[in-house]
Amino acid sequence: MTGERAGDGAREVPAAAELAPRARLRPALAAVYRAQLSRARVARIPLLFVATFQSVGIMVLMRGVADGPAEARAVVAGSSVLVVAFVALNLLAQYFGQLRAGGGLDHYATLPVPPAAVVLGAAAAYASFTVPGAVVTAVAGSVLFQLPLTNLWVLAAVIPLSGAALSGLGAALGLLAPRQELATLLGQLGMSAALLLGVLPAERLPTLITYARDLLPSTYGVEALAHSFDARPDWLLICADLGVCAAVGVLSLAVATWAYRRAAVR
Numbered sequence: 001m002t003g004e005r006a007g008d009g010a011r012e013v014p015a016a017a018e019l020a021p022r023a024r025l026r027p028a029l030a031a032v033y034r035a036q037l038s039r040a041r042v043a044r045i046p047l048l049f050v051a052t053f054q055s056v057g058i059m060v061l062m063r064g065v066a067d068g069p070a071e072a073r074a075v076v077a078g079s080s081v082l083v084v085a086f087v088a089l090n091l092l093a094q095y096f097g098q099l100r101a102g103g104g105l106d107h108y109a110t111l112p113v114p115p116a117a118v119v120l121g122a123a124a125a126y127a128s129f130t131v132p133g134a135v136v137t138a139v140a141g142s143v144l145f146q147l148p149l150t151n152l153w154v155l156a157a158v159i160p161l162s163g164a165a166l167s168g169l170g171a172a173l174g175l176l177a178p179r180q181e182l183a184t185l186l187g188q189l190g191m192s193a194a195l196l197l198g199v200l201p202a203e204r205l206p207t208l209i210t211y212a213r214d215l216l217p218s219t220y221g222v223e224a225l226a227h228s229f230d231a232r233p234d235w236l237l238i239c240a241d242l243g244v245c246a247a248v249g250v251l252s253l254a255v256a257t258w259a260y261r262r263a264a265v266r
Contacts (some may be wrong), residue, residue, distance in 0.1 A: 029120055031113075032121025032125075033121040037125040047091065048083075048132070049133075051130075052083055052136055054086070056137055058082070059076065059137070059144055059145075060144070062075045062199065069229075071201045072145035072146075072147060073147065075141070076144075076145055077223070077229070079141055080137045080158075080225060081158065081162055081194070081222045081225065082195055083137055084127070084218070085218050087129055087130045088127050088162075088167040089170040089173075089194065092171055093184070094174065095122070095174060096122075097182075100177075100183075100263050119256045119257045122167075123256070126163070127164060127166075134159050138155055151228040154225055154238065155225065157224070158245075162245055164246070164252075165218070167249075167252075168249060168253035168255065169190065169252045171259070172256040172259050173186040173187060174186075175260055176259050176262075176263075193216055194216065194218045197209070197212065217252065221241070
């Protein structure tokens with residue numbers, strides 16, 4: 001009788017609930033993109049103004065140096081892509097360096113989102129943020145150097161592809177740098193390389209420097225935009241430059257995703 005009462009009074013232990021399924025890449029990517037874009041809109045507008053003003057100022061200074069159409073095309077294309085380098089490479093390297101140093105990666109690691117969504121979402125937001133400045137710079141440069149505006153629609157491909165390549169590079173630099181100060185330094189050096197190797201005409205650079213220019217991801221975006229100013233653009237060459245930009249973008253974003261996984265588990 002006592003055993004029955006004991007049996008009647010025993011409580012069943014509920015089974016452990018299953019964890020929610022991990023978020024899929026596309027919805028997680030969209031959520032991170034919207035969050036990062038909202039944050040960048042508030043915090044980065046003054047810096048975007050500085051990047052645009054800097055690029056326009058460089059074109060004004062180079063106006064007295066560029067004495068031919070080829071040099072004018074190089075200056076305008078390089079200055080336009082420089083806006084992308086300033087935001088997508090420099091600022092993103094600083095952001096991920098700060099995120100790693102301040103423990104922000106621990107917050108993302110607790111969320112049920114794929115690592116690729118965090119890297120791609122942040123990179124896409126920063127690249128999108130460069131669109132107004134790059135367009136304003138390209139239009140202002142075309143008017144200043146009397147270049148045709150007909151094929152400026154090429155920016156619709158140059159900005160996202162250059163932005164992907166430079167954003168991946170910036171994210172990788174910020175995540176792999178052992179210290180936040182080093183990430184900031186590497187971002188500044190990358191932007192300086194985009195300035196010196198992108199804005200200056202390739203014909204005036206020493207042979208050794210041109211090899212370094214070929215290794216810079218933004219170079220191919222600059223070349224594609226510069227060729228679009230020709231009277232008869234070589235569209236096959238432009239597509240080849242954009243293809244290299246896209247390939248480098250995929251590679252750099254893959255490296256950045258690996259670097260994020262590596263930094264998040266430490």
